[in-house]
Amino acid sequence: MTIATVARHAQVSRQTVSNVLNAPHIVREDTRRRVQEAITALGYRANQAARQMRTGRSRLIAVRIEPTRDGINGSVLDRFLHGLTETADAAGYRVMLYTAGDDNQEIATYDDLLGAYDLDAFVLTGTKHGDPRTAWLAGREVPFVTFGRPWDAPESHPWVDVDNADGTAQATRRLLDTGHRRIAFIGWPTGSGVGDDRHTGWRTTMAAAGIDAADLRRSTEDGIAAGEREMRALLTTAEPPTAVVCASDSLALGALQAVRDTGTPAAVIGFDDTPVAAAVGLTSVSQPLAAAAARCVELLTGVLDGQPTNPHVLLQPALVLRHTA
């Protein structure tokens, strides 16, 4: 199995296959996709050792694996990890995992890993305001890309993210379009980039429809129990909502429980389209996780090829309609 086999299968030149593997940013999107499909279909793997000798790279990237939490929201990063490993593999990179309890532990681990292994780059997930991890890596000129944007300075490093605000805006519009006016939002306390973004999509869409919904916003920690408690409280107010947009499927599952227990017909929309949402028929916002992972690998390749800019990619989510809205 050689580059020539892949080239024949994809009906491109060998140089184009080589470019897709080594400098994908200079290849046209449709060509790149055709070659990637040929690589996947043929099970082609670049000879890592030979390439390392040629490029001086280890072709090893590190990514943190989060602790398992409720098994619902954790599935999002697991799906991203699957996508990342598969795309990296096709591009001749391997993924190394590490764990860390907090940001300081994670930074200490960077230090350990860089001392012990010949790593090419890091992929970081879950960015936050004033992220000390990206500052540490940037200060040492370690190549990295984040899944999640730098909330304070968009141009500071390469990143891929999903437009969370657009996701909750789509959810809110769906509810407006199906006749709802009293649409609540159950989200997380102010301060997290992702949480604030998901809140913004609901708030601006309601405002654009001329609806004052300030009394219908609830902030809480994540989890099924919290979602149930907040929805129950909303349903017992003088003017209860007829629908709710939630910042996560966990919150939405709890809200759905409250709706069913109280016998109200309120519509419920979650966020992340987890396997649990599919199993219970919950309408939910889906993040394009495989695409996000593929773009992370693509940006990383550009960074490693010395591309001078800090590119970023903002992907659009999609609303998956099921039975609850």
Added chain:
Amino acid sequence: MTIATVARHAQVSRQTVSNVLNAPHIVREDTRRRVQEAITALGYRANQAARQMRTGRSRLIAVRIEPTRDGINGSVLDRFLHGLTETADAAGYRVMLYTAGDDNQEIATYDDLLGAYDLDAFVLTGTKHGDPRTAWLAGREVPFVTFGRPWDAPESHPWVDVDNADGTAQATRRLLDTGHRRIAFIGWPTGSGVGDDRHTGWRTTMAAAGIDAADLRRSTEDGIAAGEREMRALLTTAEPPTAVVCASDSLALGALQAVRDTGTPAAVIGFDDTPVAAAVGLTSVSQPLAAAAARCVELLTGVLDGQPTNPHVLLQPALVLRHTA
């Protein structure tokens, strides 16, 4: 943070901490657990580079990540991977991921990885009859441990597994104890080690109770739709079952759907205690995945220390009772 800190916290000697890290098989189980807990609580990490110099090991182990399938059964291996990375990390090992479409691709990947990286060992999941992967690794004296037993020759390499037959036996006994006699089993076609084992637990428990249930066994591919179809067929027979044990949560979710759609009160038990089972209130058999991962790392450390035997560990699952049985 040094070994002395961990030793003080766990109230053991520094040598004992060192033994837990380097030769855990010579440490008593309760002591080992206390030290591991101290390591986790303190976030201690062995200095990998220093240890590699001392031991001549890369402290890098490779494990395959499976493609995402329905997001239900896939969560089992994801949870195993989380546990493996966390335990490996505490023992000073890092996990490298790889993908493979089939056994031949996986063997080709072993070859690639061993040529390109200084790997210590592999952890394999999903063993099968006449597994070509274990034969390849054993033939080249590459250290490995499997999560899943060698079905044809129990002593051929180190392994950790869960007693699947005991899981379905517990499920079947629960149904017998709550008055059921017509207990069906929906599983997979004969031939897979795990599938046959799960079938055996139901069959032998029914036989021990003196019940002929041969007409209540159904074999199908995995999935929600397959479970629904088979349960619907069972419920429309002349003597329908009043309960069903399923070989997976996917099959059980489908069976539950058939039960609800047909308005029968049949009990349903799944296998693997996935997040989806928790969300819908499905009674299910739970595999001790964190423990399985920890034992894999422990056996691997023994193998790498040149332990001459092929140890194996069979863990017991537990039935998690919810609303459906």
